[in-house]
Amino acid sequence: MPRLDSQDWQAFALTLQLAGVSTVLLLGFGPPLAWWLATTASRWRKLVGALVAMPLVLPPTVLGFYLLSWMGPQGFIGKLTAALDMAALPFSFRGLVLASMLYSLPFVVQPLQNAFEAIGKRPLEAAASLRAGPLDRFFSIAVPLAWPGFVSAAILGFAHTVGEFGVALMVGGNIPGQTRVASMAIYDRVEAGQMSQAHVLSLLLVVFSFAALLAMSYLRPRNRGDA
């Protein structure tokens, strides 16, 4: 049984941290965006919806390339971080988190948007007539009724980030111990012809992710009205 070296374990830990942090952050930013998309009558709706879906369309390496330029010293994000006296984002874990959030954005926003749309107007109108303001309606009606959407969003977002490769490679630089995630570690082994280590690492990743996703799916109620 081939031994995994310390760098492999680091890559593994890094992947889990990246997927965990990105998913949690997306579950914070995603719902307001999904809610806006589901309920607004603004003429920007379709445009924003298409933008959200863009990471689905672009090849990951291309997306990574754009993100790298924007976060780099000449890009608008890079200039912003410099102005705020923050460390540069490319080739750092924080840069990876930002890239992962954008990469997995549609996987989190779309299930949420669908779930919010499925609620329909009527429960919300009823809640308004019962003295519930917009924020109140969101938390007391929309979120509980859209709960399966939240679970799907978490599962998809997490899984998608675990498997992330092209974007993370471009933006992270594959630096061992800092931005080399499990997918890159596996790829490196394969490229080097070290198949047995690649197998072990892959198996580890799959088993752990499977466990995580299974755990999350327990949060999804079987059908409306009983959990």
Next chain:
Amino acid sequence: MSAMRVMRRKIWLLASLALVALALCSWLQQAQQLHQPQNQERLLVASAADFRPALDELRDDFQRRRPDVAVDVVYGASGKLSSQIEQGAPFDIFFSADSDYPQRLFDHGHAGGQPVTYAIGRLAIWSTSHDVGHVDIADLAKPEFGRIAIANPQHAPYGKRAEQALRAAGVWEQVQQRLVFGDNVTHAAQFVRSGNADIGIIATSFTSDGSTWKGSHAEVPPSLHEPLRQSFVLTRTGADKAIAREFAAHVQGEAARAILQRHGFGLPETAKEP
């Protein structure tokens, strides 16, 4: 117990598990970092993927002489690595599969010195299913050789040379239908190794590492294509590091040249200061 309370219990449980997992991961990370002695110097090298077998040996050789230095190598596509360096990637030295990328980096002010050729790449015809020991490149037009794998001529230096060789031999048109393109020469080699392509035109350096790459091969005469001068360049970060200069010098030294030759590379003229 009401359904909502069951759900809340589950959420709390899952959240606690997640926190524990994250904590474990951080601990794992920190434990790894503690393993490395604090005063160890670190060198981060970026290299074209096809240089791996040779560079691994060069690195190991260097580490034996300088055990106090940790050398990490990131392998990738030359173009991608070059873009990343332009965006400030923290590599100290960059080994490209050609000379264009290092030259461009130098011209745009991202290099710490002039590009230096470290090896001359050579092409070989390679197969694990056919015996190609005495096959000429013109023979590839024969239909018995099914799919031919080469690196993508659009952006991979070895791919460009493969196309040039095929054109020079006058068989480019005939083999068009049977070509499969790998993203880089390593991919092309994998097509051959996995049996998805019968034949590949790949880097000679691959064929010489007998343990991983079986099969038979035949060298392609260098006259059929532009020379593949593989260059390296110190980055701006690397130029300030004495250890990077040392590594650069090592790669051009006698021991290194012997290693390179063994891996099937041609050798540049004698050492130059990067």
Next chain:
Amino acid sequence: MHEIGLEAGLRFTRGHLPIAFEARLPARGITALFGASGAGKSSCLRVIAGLDRDAQGTLRFGTEVWQDSPHGVFVPTHRRRVGLVQQEPALFDHLSVLGNLDYGFRRAGRPVHLQREALIDAFGLGGLLQRRPATLSGGERQRVAIVRALLSDPALLLFDEPLSALDDRARSELLGVLERWHATLELPAIWVSHAIDEVARLADRVILLDAGKIIAQGSLQDTLTRLDLPPALQEAAGAVIEGVVASIDAQAHLAELHCDGGTLWLPNDGARIGARLRTRIAARDVSLHLAPATHSSALNQWRCTILAIGEASHPAHCMVQLRAGENRLLARITRRSRQTLGLQPGMTIWAQVKAVALGG
């Protein structure tokens, strides 16, 4: 007390139908908004509730200004104290019945004056509190929706065809409950319906809506016995008579109602002596006689004076408007009969109503 409750002057469009809603409602009592399907009734209700924002004009309730388009004022729904009950009860599936009922109650600050327990009992919800909405019948869900709206301490109640989606049994049950509740109601309410029997039993006033325009508004009695109702509403035309139960014939299962202008016998539906009851007498159920009839199966005969005679939707018919005491009646008869009897305004005439046509 007849202070003004709702004062509305709103104009908007739904589909291709321009709708103009100009009305003043009293501060108490149920006002029915009656009209054929597609007349725009539900749209008016939504605009009053503030759910649709595209209406232009002004909307005042008591001293509050809910909408004033020229000055850019628009109070959103959650700040108008309206209680809304819709045709399909939009109960919150993720909450129990108790959770639903308390949703508005909590947000209103749990006002004691609403007598929460009494209300829950009055509508028969005591045994349903822990159930989930998905497990309730249509009638039960609608009752929950009504009490939920009441518990949010509204100042104005809006009912949008709440009984249309129910089966007959649930409907008549709920109608009975609502009738009893109506007696204790201190708030103004608007009841939208296209079913005239609901209007007859529950409303104090009625607004008639036809193709987006208000064609009549006033007391129930006056409005429904008008001769100039459009064809779409003619079937609804008739008298709504209110009286006191004077006696009960238990064997025959009949109740005797003393009204101003006459006595009515109708099938007894469990009424008690002394109770106030309403009954509707459709124009088609009234026949006219020059002299009181003796050998007729019709139990009820009233002596009336003819007020006016008008057209009916079918050219063979005509509508005769009658007065009996404080009440008005409508009779729909053939023109031929009118000629034969020589009916003229001012004449005394006897109106016969079959008891079977009344009640339930």
